[in-house]
Amino acid sequence: MTAQIIDGKAFAQQLRHRIADHVERLKTEHGLTPGLAVVIVGEDPASQVYVNSKSKQTKEVGMNSFKYELPKDTGEAELLNLIDELNERDDVNGILVQLPVPDHIDADKIIKRISPAKDVDCFTPENVGRLAIGLPGPVSCTPLGSLMLLRDQLGKLEGMNAVIIGRSNLVGKPMSQLLLRDNCTVTVAHSRTKDLPGLCRTADIIVAAVGRPEMIKGDWIKPGATVIDVGINRVDAPEKGEGKTKLVGDVEYAEAAKVAGAITPVPGGVGPMTIACLLANTITTTCLANDLTPPSDLTA
Numbered sequence: 001m002t003a004q005i006i007d008g009k010a011f012a013q014q015l016r017h018r019i020a021d022h023v024e025r026l027k028t029e030h031g032l033t034p035g036l037a038v039v040i041v042g043e044d045p046a047s048q049v050y051v052n053s054k055s056k057q058t059k060e061v062g063m064n065s066f067k068y069e070l071p072k073d074t075g076e077a078e079l080l081n082l083i084d085e086l087n088e089r090d091d092v093n094g095i096l097v098q099l100p101v102p103d104h105i106d107a108d109k110i111i112k113r114i115s116p117a118k119d120v121d122c123f124t125p126e127n128v129g130r131l132a133i134g135l136p137g138p139v140s141c142t143p144l145g146s147l148m149l150l151r152d153q154l155g156k157l158e159g160m161n162a163v164i165i166g167r168s169n170l171v172g173k174p175m176s177q178l179l180l181r182d183n184c185t186v187t188v189a190h191s192r193t194k195d196l197p198g199l200c201r202t203a204d205i206i207v208a209a210v211g212r213p214e215m216i217k218g219d220w221i222k223p224g225a226t227v228i229d230v231g232i233n234r235v236d237a238p239e240k241g242e243g244k245t246k247l248v249g250d251v252e253y254a255e256a257a258k259v260a261g262a263i264t265p266v267p268g269g270v271g272p273m274t275i276a277c278l279l280a281n282t283i284t285t286t287c288l289a290n291d292l293t294p295p296s297d298l299t300a
């Protein structure tokens with residue numbers, strides 16, 4: 001048995017096409033052009049690449065893209081003032097501050113300053129609470145992308161046993177809320193869970209988001225289970241040459257793929273979905289701000 005590969009790159013491309021259609025509809029039917037503002041402080045190379053990719057994809061789907069590149073010595077007050085300005089602008093429907101920010105800036109204070117109505121990363125306490133009690137609004141991008149891939153692969157998730165490995169605010173906790181909404185039986189596991197391999201073997205769905213390279217072994221997987229690997233870990237790859245590295249997930253892919261029914265690769269699985277879902281969330285916040293119902297194919 002060889003697992004079906006869940007192609008997140010192809011799905012994200014389809015999702016962006018749907019988003020572009022929704023953007024065009026908002027323009028023609030309501031005179032609205034969604035706008036996404038991305039703020040980056042400092043010159044972290046990985047963050048720069050990510051921000052440039054977000055800006056490019058925002059424009060490709062027909063949205064307005066506003067990019068603010070601030071020097072690393074930007075003061076906290078200056079950044080807060082910029083967020084205040086963006087909160088007030090009608091042409092900005094989503095605000096994202098690229099993390100990490102320099103050490104002299106309190107990231108928590110920055111996140112809380114973003115208007116919940118424009119918080120497309122779903123980091124503000126209000127939006128975390130709205131997700132927990134099932135109110136409409138943006139949903140954390142990586143969990144939303146993971147949910148879309150699961151629904152596409154499995155159809156209805158009702159009644160399935162789901163084990164989430166990792167309890168972060170970014171992935172594990174919101175993922176548990178989304179799967180509960182879809183009527184899964186959900187267990188959130190972590191590094192102190194007793195007999196983690198045994199627990200994983202009970203799962204119809206495994207979401208690995210623990211941040212440890214290849215921690216989840218092939219013999220932890222129930223035959224036929226669906227595995228969503230959220231992990232992105234850079235490890236040494238001496239087989240490629242001296243000093244070379246490669247990306248691996250939290251799941252030992254080669255072994256797990258022999259047992260699972262379907263699995264996301266790393267790279268090319270969940271990763272491409274994150275930016276696409278950021279754009280989907282910008283559609284959601286635009287609709288909610290204008291008393292319109294967000295498109296059901298872009299929401300949880």
